[in-house]
Amino acid sequence: MPLALTRTVFHPILNFFRLSSRLESKKKLSRSIAHIIGERPSNLRLYQLALRHTSASKETNIKGFRESNERLEYLGDAVLGMVIAEFLFKKYPYKDEGFLTEIRSRIVNRETLNQISRKIGLDDLIEYDGSRGRTMPARTSMYGDALEALVGAVYLDKGFNFTRRFVLKELLTHYDLEALVQTNANYKSRLIEWAQREGKEVRFEIIQEKGNSHYREFIAQVTVNDEPFTTGSGYSKKKAEQAAAEKAFELLQIK
Amino acid sequence: MPLALTRTVFHPILNFFRLSSRLESKKKLSRSIAHIIGERPSNLRLYQLALRHTSASKETNIKGFRESNERLEYLGDAVLGMVIAEFLFKKYPYKDEGFLTEIRSRIVNRETLNQISRKIGLDDLIEYDGSRGRTMPARTSMYGDALEALVGAVYLDKGFNFTRRFVLKELLTHYDLEALVQTNANYKSRLIEWAQREGKEVRFEIIQEKGNSHYREFIAQVTVNDEPFTTGSGYSKKKAEQAAAEKAFELLQIK
Numbered sequence: 001m002p003l004a005l006t007r008t009v010f011h012p013i014l015n016f017f018r019l020s021s022r023l024e025s026k027k028k029l030s031r032s033i034a035h036i037i038g039e040r041p042s043n044l045r046l047y048q049l050a051l052r053h054t055s056a057s058k059e060t061n062i063k064g065f066r067e068s069n070e071r072l073e074y075l076g077d078a079v080l081g082m083v084i085a086e087f088l089f090k091k092y093p094y095k096d097e098g099f100l101t102e103i104r105s106r107i108v109n110r111e112t113l114n115q116i117s118r119k120i121g122l123d124d125l126i127e128y129d130g131s132r133g134r135t136m137p138a139r140t141s142m143y144g145d146a147l148e149a150l151v152g153a154v155y156l157d158k159g160f161n162f163t164r165r166f167v168l169k170e171l172l173t174h175y176d177l178e179a180l181v182q183t184n185a186n187y188k189s190r191l192i193e194w195a196q197r198e199g200k201e202v203r204f205e206i207i208q209e210k211g212n213s214h215y216r217e218f219i220a221q222v223t224v225n226d227e228p229f230t231t232g233s234g235y236s237k238k239k240a241e242q243a244a245a246e247k248a249f250e251l252l253q254i255k
Numbered sequence: 256m257p258l259a260l261t262r263t264v265f266h267p268i269l270n271f272f273r274l275s276s277r278l279e280s281k282k283k284l285s286r287s288i289a290h291i292i293g294e295r296p297s298n299l300r301l302y303q304l305a306l307r308h309t310s311a312s313k314e315t316n317i318k319g320f321r322e323s324n325e326r327l328e329y330l331g332d333a334v335l336g337m338v339i340a341e342f343l344f345k346k347y348p349y350k351d352e353g354f355l356t357e358i359r360s361r362i363v364n365r366e367t368l369n370q371i372s373r374k375i376g377l378d379d380l381i382e383y384d385g386s387r388g389r390t391m392p393a394r395t396s397m398y399g400d401a402l403e404a405l406v407g408a409v410y411l412d413k414g415f416n417f418t419r420r421f422v423l424k425e426l427l428t429h430y431d432l433e434a435l436v437q438t439n440a441n442y443k444s445r446l447i448e449w450a451q452r453e454g455k456e457v458r459f460e461i462i463q464e465k466g467n468s469h470y471r472e473f474i475a476q477v478t479v480n481d482e483p484f485t486t487g488s489g490y491s492k493k494k495a496e497q498a499a500a501e502k503a504f505e506l507l508q509i510k
C-alpha cells in the first residue's frame with residue numbers, strides 16, 4: 001500500500017491520532033460487551049460483526065458476498081432455541097411438547113427480543129447505515145436480530161457452556177415467564193376484544209373450502225368494517241380463522 | 256403389593272426368571288445403544304423413553320400425562336438443529352443465511368431422518384403398540400422422531416460436546432452433502448417434470464389476490480388433469496405457486 005506508506009511519512013502525527021482513536025473505540029466496544037456478557041471478548045471481531053446491520057454490510061474479497069450480522073443471527077437463533085428448549089424441558093417436566101413449543105416461540109418472539117436487546121443496551125452499539133445510535137424507527141427487527149447475532153458470537157467466542165449460562169442468567173431473567181405462560185394465544189377472541197375497544201366491526205368468514213377425503217383446507221377471511229383485511233388457511237375452520245386473526249394482529253400491531 | 260408378595264413366596268423360581276429376563280433385555284438395549292452412540296449409556300431410562308412411540312405411551316402419576324418420546328423429540332430437534340447450524344456455518348463461510356437455512360431444512364427433513372434412523376438400526380429398537388420390531392408401514396415419521404428423541408437423550412445423558420461429536424461423526428456421515436446442496440428445490444419445475452413423466456396435465460393458476468399497499472397476498476392453485484389438487488399462499492405469485500407445488504409434492508409422495 002504505497003499511498004498509506006506515503007501518508008505515514010508525511011502525516012505521522014495525524015496517523016497516530018487516527019490509529020489511537022480506532023484503538024480507543026475498540027476498547028470501548030470491548031468494555032461494553034464485557035458489561036453485557038460478563039467477560040471480556042477474546043475475539044472482538046465476532047462482536048463487531050454481530051453488531052453490523054445489513055444496511056452497513058461490508059464488501060469482502062468474495063465477489064457478491066457482503067458481510068453483516070445475518071449469518072451470526074442464523075447461528076445465534078439456533079443456539080438460543082436450543083438453550084431455551086432445554087430450559088423449558090426441565091422446568092416443565094409434565095407438560096407436553098405442544099406446550100413447550102408454544103412457550104418457546106413466545107420467548108423468541110421478535111418483538112420480545114427487540115425489547116430485551118434494548119434493555120441490555122445493545123441498541124446503542126448497533127452499526128447501521130454507516131452510523132451508530134438509536135434514531136431508527138422503533139418498528140424494526142434490527143435489535144432482536146442483533147441480539148440473536150450476539151448469542152452466535154458469544155457461542156463462537158466462549159463456547160457452549162458459557163453461552164448457555166449467559167442466555168439463562170442475562171437474558172431469560174428479563175422475562176416474566178408466568179405472564180408469558182398465561183398469555184391468551186386465542187387470536188380470534190383477542191381480535192374481537194380489540195374491535196370492541198376500538199369501536200370497529202370485525203367479522204370472520206370461510207371464503208374457500210377445498211380438498212378431498214385425504215386433504216382438506218379452509219381459507220378464512222377477516223374483515224374490519226366490511227373491508228377485507230387478512231386471510232389465513234388451515235386444515236380446519238378454526239385453524240384458518242386463527243391464522244387470519246394472527247396476521248391481522250401483526251398488521252395492527254396490537255399489544 | 257400383597258399380590259406380588261404372594262407370588263414371590265409361591266413362585267420364587269418363576270419370579271427369578273422374570274427378573275433376570277428383564278435384566279437381560281436391559282443389558283441388550285444398553286449394548287445396542289453403545290453400538291449406536293459409541294459409549295455405554297449412563298442413564299438407560301432416557302434411552303428407553305426415547306424409543307417409546309406415542310402408541311406405547313405409559314400412564315404416569317400425573318393425571319392426564321402419559322409418557323412417550325415426544326418431549327425428548329422436541330429437545331433433540333433443537334439440539335440437532337443447533338449442531339447442524341454450526342456445522343454449516345463453518346463449512347460454508349461465504350454462503351448467506353438463506354442458503355444455510357435451506358440446506359439445514361433438507362438435512363433434518365423427516366424422510367431423510369427416517370432413512371438414517373433405519374441405517375443406524377434404531378428401527379429395531381422402537382417400542383410401539385406394546386411390541387417391538389419393524390412391521391409398521393414405511394410411510395411414518397416414527398423412525399425419524401425416535402432419532403431426534405435419541406439425540407435428546409444423548410444430550411441429557413452425555414452432555415453437549417459428546418452429542419455434538421455423535422451428530423457430526425455418526426449421523427452426518429450418512430449424508431451425501433454435495434447431492435443435497437445440488438437438489439433442485441424448485442417444486443414447480445419438478446412437478447411439471449413429474450407430470451410429463453406420468454402423462455398428466457398440470458396447471459398453475461392464481462385464484463385469489465388480495466391486500467393493499469402494505470400487504471399483498473396471492474393464492475395459487477395446482478390442478479392435475481383439470482381437477483383442483485392443492486393451493487398455496489405467498490406474498491408473491493411465485494411464492495404462492497411454489498407453496499402449492501410443494502404441497503402437491505408431499506401429497507403425491509414424489510421422490
